[in-house]
Amino acid sequence: DQQVKQNSPSLSVQEGRISILNCDYTNSMFDYFLWYKKYPAEGPTFLISISSIKDKNEDGRFTVFLNKSAKHLSLHIVPSQPGDSAVYFCAASAGGSNYKLTFGKGTLLTVNP
Amino acid sequence: KAGVTQTPRYLIKTRGQQVTLSCSPISGHRSVSWYQQTPGQGLQFLFEYFSETQRNKGNFPGRFSGRQFSNSRSEMNVSTLELGDSALYLCASSLDSGGAMDTQYFGPGTRLTVL
Secondary structure (H helix, E strand, C coil): CCCEECCCCEEEEECCCCEEEEEEECCCCEEEEEEEEECCCCCCEEEEEEECCCCEEEECCEEEEEECCCCEEEEEECCCCHHHCEEEEEEEEECCCCCCCEECCCEEEEEEC | CCCCEEECCEEEECCCCCEEEEEECCCCCCEEEEEEEECCCEEEEEEEEECCEEEEECCCCCCEEEEECCCCCEEEEECCCCHHHCEEEEEEEECCCCCCCCCCEECCCEEEEEC
16 A cells, blocks of 8 residues: 555656645555655665645745545646756655655656757 | 765675665764665654663564664664665764754765665
8 A cells, every 4th residue: 555656757847937746645644644756777866855743845946736535646846957957756754754765656757958 | 164964875785695785974963773675665764862871762673673883984784685775874963062953964875775
């Protein structure tokens, strides 16, 4: 049973435009959500996180939106840059401990120059 | 500050053998978690160690085990290797300050191939 789902395996965007990556979850106990970026042959790199007490968190070009009623979160990248091309993982944790992360299967973002 | 390091980076073993992977966390980080990444299942949580004790465990068989040393370095062991154990094994460390949510920082992983 996949508790965190990223339904789009891939996304292609033009440089300078907005990239929107989506993530759905089923476990209502999840209270902390994170996005990681992964390049080939490297480990995931932390991007941005959001607690369930918020509905938006911004960090530079990256914004994460959380809709608890829909059990949905999204990552917006504006403007998209070719260096953003990577696999993006959505992750969630429950119960105040982020040491056990449940990951989605990832979305491959390609930003075309 | 140096990041999370994992050794070896690549490993080839045969079925039935056992393997030990090593992880050195970021200096000062006290929690170490292990994940398995496969094309079919994605990233799955194996276990987490803090103060030399396993604090959280995922849904993996007992063939997968780990330990943490007093300097927070961690090892994971897989016994009686199966073909399906071929994967990228990732280690992540976090501060565990006991306050706000900590971020997990990942190492580059160990690519294990079982023949």
